[in-house]
Amino acid sequence: MDFSKELLFFFSLLGVFNGLIVAAYFFFFINENKFSNKFLGALLLVLCIRIGKSVLLFFDKNILITIVLIGVMACSLIGPLLFLYIKTNTGKIKKLQWKHTLHLIPAIVLSLYFLSSREDYQNNRILISKLINIINFQWFCYLVISGFLLKNTFDNFRNRVHKNSKNEVWSVSIYVGIFLIWFSYVSFKFTSYIAGAVVFSFIFYILMLILYNLKKERRQKKHPTSDTKQVNEIIQKLKYFLEEEKVFKNNNLKMPELAKLLNITPHQFSEILNLSLNKNFSNYINEYRINEAKHFLLHDTNYTVEHIGELSGFKSTSAFYTAFKKHTGVTPSAFKSQS
Numbered sequence: 001m002d003f004s005k006e007l008l009f010f011f012s013l014l015g016v017f018n019g020l021i022v023a024a025y026f027f028f029f030i031n032e033n034k035f036s037n038k039f040l041g042a043l044l045l046v047l048c049i050r051i052g053k054s055v056l057l058f059f060d061k062n063i064l065i066t067i068v069l070i071g072v073m074a075c076s077l078i079g080p081l082l083f084l085y086i087k088t089n090t091g092k093i094k095k096l097q098w099k100h101t102l103h104l105i106p107a108i109v110l111s112l113y114f115l116s117s118r119e120d121y122q123n124n125r126i127l128i129s130k131l132i133n134i135i136n137f138q139w140f141c142y143l144v145i146s147g148f149l150l151k152n153t154f155d156n157f158r159n160r161v162h163k164n165s166k167n168e169v170w171s172v173s174i175y176v177g178i179f180l181i182w183f184s185y186v187s188f189k190f191t192s193y194i195a196g197a198v199v200f201s202f203i204f205y206i207l208m209l210i211l212y213n214l215k216k217e218r219r220q221k222k223h224p225t226s227d228t229k230q231v232n233e234i235i236q237k238l239k240y241f242l243e244e245e246k247v248f249k250n251n252n253l254k255m256p257e258l259a260k261l262l263n264i265t266p267h268q269f270s271e272i273l274n275l276s277l278n279k280n281f282s283n284y285i286n287e288y289r290i291n292e293a294k295h296f297l298l299h300d301t302n303y304t305v306e307h308i309g310e311l312s313g314f315k316s317t318s319a320f321y322t323a324f325k326k327h328t329g330v331t332p333s334a335f336k337s338q339s
Contacts, residue, residue: 012055012194015201019048022208035093039085040174046081047181049074051200054185058194072128076107076135079142082178086146089171090153106138139182143175150175173210177203231276237262248288251315255281286323289313293324297336305332 027041053071056063080103087093093100147154153168184199241247241261258281259269273279279287293312296303303311309320309332324332 009055009059011201012197013052015197015204016048016052016055019044019051019200019204022204023048036085036088039081039088043078043081043085043174043178046074046077047178047200050078051181051197054194055197058197068128072131072135073107075132076138077104078178078182079139080104080107082175083142083146083149086149086171086175089167090149092149136182136186140186143179143182146175170211173207177207231272234262234264234272235276242285242288246288246292248285249292249311249313251310251313253285253313285313287327290324290327293320293332294328294335297332305336308332 023041023044025041026037026044030037050071053067053074056067057071084093084100084103150168150172153172156168157172180203181196181200184196188195238258241258247253247258247261255269256266259266262269264272270281273281273284277284289312293308293314296308296311297305306317306320309317309324312320314320314323321331324330324335328335330338
């Protein structure tokens with residue numbers, strides 16, 4: 001094997017090796033959206049097996065029939081696992097059911113058939129070649145139905161109606177990568193059989209770069225105080241809920257509830273209040289409640305002071321009197337008399 005082939009062999013198998021590590025990571029070490037990540041791990045695993053078989057067969061035509069058959073069986077799982085991954089990642093499958101395993105039956109039947117085979121590769125070559133054509137067609141069919149699942153996402157990418165979510169970007173990236181690998185295999189007669197392995201390596205590292213950027217973006221969202229524009233948007237949204245929706249009138253309002261309305265964590269909300277507004281949650285909400293109480297005290301003389309405190313969002317009369325005097329220097333009754 002000359003140097004150029006050695007380099008090609010190394011580069012092709014390096015992608016497979018790294019793919020196996022990432023497959024294990026998604027399969028065993030990520031709990032978030034567990035079904036989706038399990039399918040992604042399984043998808044990467046069968047891809048690595050399929051690609052690994054291609055690399056070994058390209059450089060050694062006399063490899064064991066068992067290796068070839070394992071590669072063929074893995075190939076038959078790529079389409080179904082892609083479909084199930086996209087279904088779970090886009091939320092179209094909320095709970096796995098037995099019927100979802102029906103997609104795996106052809107691969108199971110194929111496995112049982114080949115496990116009983118003891119002939120060498122040369123004697124099975126024609127049969128395997130025909131099976132590969134059938135599997136490539138099956139792969140294509142799953143690409144089509146998976147593409148329909150992502151139709152709205154593709155439309156949004158084209159029309160840019162709204163920003164695509166992390167899951168949408170990742171699903172489309174995986175889908176396009178699998179499509180390119182499929183295309184490289186069905187067109188190898190015009191290129192090279194090793195093209196699929198080379199394309200896989202390139203796509204694998206591109207996908208890892210996309211994943212890194214998505215993770216980086218997610219980390220930035222976890223720390224909005226580092227993004228002035230995002231903080232200003234959150235503050236404007238906060239003012240809307242307080243000034244227009246008047247959520248402060250809910251005397252059971254807690255920081256996590258308001259943070260959820262803003263689509264941020266309570267910790268992020270606390271950071272924004274402390275660092276950007278120089279206030280804590282209780283004082284900030286009480287300012288709105290006291291301004292509301294002032295309005296009632298000035299314009300609605302028929303209400304008792306106690307009732308005004310309740311209408312403004314205070315849980316008790318004592319809490320109303322304490323907060324009002326702290327912010328204005330006088331009691332609600334004194335404020336009403338002075339006005």
